[in-house]
Amino acid sequence: MSPPKNRTVAIVGGGLIGLSVGWWLGRLGWDVTAYEGTRDITRSAGYAAAGMLAAQLEQEPGEEHLASLLAHSQRLWPSFRDALEADSGLSLDYQAGGTLMVATDANGLGRLRHDQAYLRRLGWDPQWLMAEEARRLEPWLSPQTLGALFCPSDHHVDPRRVLQALTQVLGPRVVYHASIVQLSPTPHGVEVIQSHGAKQSFDAVILAQGAWAGNPPLVPDLPPLDPVKGQALYVRMSTPCLSHVVWGEDVYLVPRHDNRLYIGATVEPLGFDTRITAGALYHLLKQGRLVVPSILEAEVTESIVGYRPRTLNDTPVIRPSIVPNIIMAVGHHRNGVLLAPWTCEVIGELVRRGDF
Ligand SMILES: Cc1cc2nc3c(=O)[nH]c(=O)nc-3n(C[C@H](O)[C@H](O)[C@H](O)COP(=O)(O)OP(=O)(O)OC[C@H]3O[C@@H](n4cnc5c(N)ncnc54)[C@H](O)[C@@H]3O)c2cc1C
The missing domain is CATH 3.30.9.10 (D-Amino Acid Oxidase, subunit A, domain 2)
Known part of the structure; x- marks a missing residue:
């Protein structure tokens, strides 16, 4: 694996996707800081989720374009689980009964x-x-x-255990009560600005604000959510x-x-x-x-x-923004737990290629 193009990355949103991506990028050698607007992870959709990894039974008419994606991420889950359990020392209560x-x-x-x-x-x-x-x-x-x-x-996992394992592995790299209100491009990266005015520059930013990503959008090309x-x-x-x-x-x-x-x-x-x-x-x-x-x-x-x-079309958006050095990871709708390994895989590949 080639070394990352940049070294420091800010994750905006400490929910299931943000923390998964933060953990993953940390494994790839990035210096990660995850910002969560609230005092813990209980506002996040991941905390409310059932944790079904249901590529088959969550499939609905009109969402056929997602079928191969859901199946692919379902296949990634056992190795994602093994890696996270090994890194955190915690069980995710993964159950394979079907x-x-x-x-x-x-x-x-x-x-x-x-x-x-x-x-x-x-x-x-x-x-x-x-x-x-x-x-x-x-x-x-x-x-x-x-x-x-x-x-x-169609297995399942306890998403709160997943969040607990991720917060344990990331430790002080998750900053709570840190609501990000603005992102300003700099010559070599992005300045991240908190609601109370604190600023810090990073080489890259991942947007993972879940359902809150649209209010207000931190980049102009964020899809409607x-x-x-x-x-x-x-x-x-x-x-x-x-x-x-x-x-x-x-x-x-x-x-x-x-x-x-x-x-x-x-x-x-x-x-x-x-x-x-x-x-x-x-x-x-x-x-x-x-x-x-x-x-x-x-x-x-x-x-x-x-x-x-x-x-609008139920499809997650994992791609670079038109604002340099920012990647969006939003819109996981009903399948964010299932799609976490795939999201990490896509973002890992984007940063490996320096494509953002
Ligand atoms: C009732 C329910 C059941 C579900 N069941 C399943 C299931 O069985 N299987 C499945 O795969 N998926 C399920 N899902 C979907 C899954 O939970 C979501 O797709 C997934 O959690 C999305 O993750 P996320 O990190 O994008 O958003 P979230 O988990 O919501 O995290 C976003 C975080 O960003 C923070 N934030 C927002 N704006 C800012 C800001 N400006 N600055 C700092 N922090 C910010 C928020 O406080 C929040 O903690 C379910 C969802 C719900 C609601």
């Missing part, structure tokens, strides 16, 4: 048939399971289960529970190692609306209990709101 999409009524069966045909057209081959096969694989499923699609390669609100909740089961991610209609359940289940998530084009609503939690629990009835016995431990950063 994902089940379950039907409990005739409409649901129709939806599964449709999804199976759609995924096959994209080159995937999800397995069709009869009701008894599905319940053998996942005994927590409802007795009303009529059938399921099984995607063994919408925050897409998502609400979710955690419950704690009394005994070890699911060993797979389970999808029902309009809901998914994601197990953590400590008997908690993440039940998510709404998709609401409401901007930065901070409310956690009774209607959203009711909907998630109502849909969730159809596939795993025992969730109604569980203790609710947390309710969550977060903001997915969506571009």
Whole structure:
């Protein structure tokens, strides 16, 4: 690997993408400073995320152009996990049980048939399971289960563990309460200016502000971005529970190692609306209990709101800005956890070539 063209890099945004890229560039020999506008990582979408690495079941009509990208990043995840776990000494709670999409009524069966045909057209081959096969694989499923699609390669990870591992590795190189309000080109790099006026020059800057990147944009060619609100909740089961991610209609359940289940998530084009609503939690629990009835016995431990950063065509933007020495890494929408390894790979390649 050739040495970096420049040595110092500022990351604007200490969320899942910013910290992943910061860690990655640090491994490539860069001197990294990551600026996070808040006091910790709890505002970030990564903190609110389920952590599904679902190249198959997150695929939606109209997003076919993303299929090979999602699959590629999914394949990168095991080595990304191994490297981050080795560097941090922490487990990411990566679980490789796979994902089940379950039907409990005739409409649901129709939806599964449709999804199976759609995924096959994209080159995937999800397995069709009869009701008894599905319940053998996942005994927590409802007795009303009529059938399921099984995607063994759709794994999951705990994104909070990922954030914890990244903050541990980066240590004091993450600066909190540091909101960046302006970037000024200099003859050899970029000056980064904080809201209280502090300035520092770097050879390069990576923009990774998630859903906040557009207000206001720090470069003129930033693509339009919408925050897409998502609400979710955690419950704690009394005994070890699911060993797979389970999808029902309009809901998914994601197990953590400590008997908690993440039940998510709404998709609401409401901007930065901070409310956690009774209607959203009711909907998630109502849909969730159809596939795993025992969730109604569980203790609710947390309710969550977060903001997915969506571009107009749902495609992340990882490319140099027209302002020299700045690279944008924004717009990961529903798949930022899945796409973190690919984002690091692309940025690693851009800096290796000095192409920014
Ligand atoms: C409810 C929900 C469920 C999700 N589930 C999944 C999933 O299962 N799988 C998956 O792959 N993805 C999932 N996602 C999407 C994923 O979380 C995001 O795509 C990803 O976290 C985006 O990362 P990011 O770093 O770009 O943004 P964020 O994680 O939001 O981080 C951006 C950070 O930048 C900071 N910031 C903003 N402006 C400034 C500034 N001017 N100066 C300094 N700091 C600034 C913010 O405070 C924030 O901490 C989910 C998202 C939500 C909301």
